[in-house]
Amino acid sequence: MTTKKLDQLRLDYFALRNLEKIAKSIHHLYVTQCNQELTKRQETLLYNLELKAKDIAKGLGLWVYFQRDPRGMPLYLLSEYHQDYTRGLMIHFRS
Numbered sequence: 001m002t003t004k005k006l007d008q009l010r011l012d013y014f015a016l017r018n019l020e021k022i023a024k025s026i027h028h029l030y031v032t033q034c035n036q037e038l039t040k041r042q043e044t045l046l047y048n049l050e051l052k053a054k055d056i057a058k059g060l061g062l063w064v065y066f067q068r069d070p071r072g073m074p075l076y077l078l079s080e081y082h083q084d085y086t087r088g089l090m091i092h093f094r095s
Contacts, residue, residue, distance in 0.1 A: 020091060023075040062077045
């Protein structure tokens with residue numbers, strides 16, 4: 001395996017680990033949002049986390065879908081913009 005491929009795998013690994021952390025934080029905010037109104041600070045945090053997830057996905061050449069129902073996983077990676085999210089890659093996190 002070439003050094004370039006190894007670097008790409010490493011980048012993808014760290015990108016996915018970051019997406020896991022973002023997914024966990026977003027999920028917590030979605031649960032809070034379901035039970036009560038978010039504070040201005042929480043709204044800003046949610047916006048910034050979603051923006052960061054989009055940037056990471058874009059760097060991987062993928063799209064991100066946010067499943068805002070707190071009963072499920074909050075992030076999915078999609079290969080196409082209008083792809084059904086259930087056919088994408090779910091970003092799982094440990095709770």
